Amino acid sequence: MQKLTRTGMVHRLPEPLWDRLQALCERIDTLPPRAVMTHAGALLDHSALLIDGLMVRHVTGGGGNRQMVSLQVPGDFVDLHALPLGRLDHDVLTLDACRVALFPHAALRRLMAESEEDARAMWALTMIDASIHRHWTFRMGSLRAMAGLANFLCETALRLDLCGRGDGERYPIPLTQPELADVCGMSVVHIGRVLRDLREAGMCTLREGVLTIRDRAALEKAGNFDPGYLYLPWDPEAGG
Amino acid sequence: MQKLTRTGMVHRLPEPLWDRLQALCERIDTLPPRAVMTHAGALLDHSALLIDGLMVRHVTGGGGNRQMVSLQVPGDFVDLHALPLGRLDHDVLTLDACRVALFPHAALRRLMAESEEDARAMWALTMIDASIHRHWTFRMGSLRAMAGLANFLCETALRLDLCGRGDGERYPIPLTQPELADVCGMSVVHIGRVLRDLREAGMCTLREGVLTIRDRAALEKAGNFDPGYLYLPWDPEAGG
DNA sequence: CGGATTGTTGATAAAGTTCAAACACGGTGG
């Protein structure tokens, strides 16, 4: 089994755990863009660590409307919650081409049984995910269109920084405007207008799947961005 | 130590685990209404199981605006995520008078070390919490004022049913309109209007902390309510 | 080429916010 890179969220796992975890990787899958990895309700016996590419999770309402509930960057376990839950309440799909490392639940359970500390470290990953969920609720409920979109872009840029996918200015975020509308709970047309406002205010541009941040301080201010909820364990400046 | 009742969410824990858990309860605290149990950022070495009363969790934005991210009913572990995380990203406070059972993290860690299955069952509780977070994101982003409020009321009524706090028609939900506004991400004025609309449509009334459901089917339809995300393990009709 | 998806703009409608005022209620201090 080839060596995986310990970047992004999994960088928070203790190194010994990471070494043990790597040995449990059953295989690495490659998925095309806009592919469904998991359907809501499916029973899972593996969990996936995202290695390359971006993924999203979304729930579908009765009226067929789609709401993104999460965006995943490399280093995220995208469906680790299926280990305690068994099945998922949402879909998981790729945005661009992705590579995922698959871990059998049986092996992960054995790992948890061996070390309570490791079990807790895995648990913690899913709890940071939950903290991000809470923040999304905050963003939807308390921020207006421009602030909400700015906030989402700040979060995503920071998370891309943490997994080495950004250079401080340009970030690959392959979301179309319709998809961005599903992230922010806004209409497509309004997403377009707010993006124009952000562009004309000199804060950032989002074109062809690339976010270019022109004035990060202004963007973070417009988005009321405070990354406390990410439970950052290391200084972002120091790299990860 | 007095015996605790296994109701609501903790009813999902296997009985042997529940017995072991009870023995770990260090003490039971009583909290007055509108009391802060935990401040965001505080380091915790205990987690609390809500026995009686209702609690909410909320985050506070830079502008001082408050967003509720969760409502807790009896049987919920309100801050179990502090066990893997150590500190919380939000406040926890009571709505009415509450009783909480406190469990030292050290004891819970020992319990997890003894049984991987039990560890996973505790983890699962926090993952259902996360699923509810996702649903709140959906509610905020994809439902309009009336649908969103109806949806929240359906969820809360169902969860109160599951912990034996509702009779199918009347439910204690001691939220004021300003608080409900923080739950739904709406202005107080608009909450008042939507409540009037729900009342005049004959669906439900909310007065003096009591929700009275007059037409459940209509309310669930108006709120697009589908409880799949609650991962209900037992038939609600069969009690719990 | 033709069709589908995406991005953009304008006009109009709807939803929700803000401001303001009135009323009820419980507590508090004179």
Added chain:
DNA sequence: CCACCGTGTTTGAACTTTATCAACAATCCG
């Protein structure tokens, strides 16, 4: 006892934000 204050509820009116409808250009893909 009453006056007063803060909080919660309700309503009206003006205003802002966002959605919806419609049209069109650009791009990608078969």
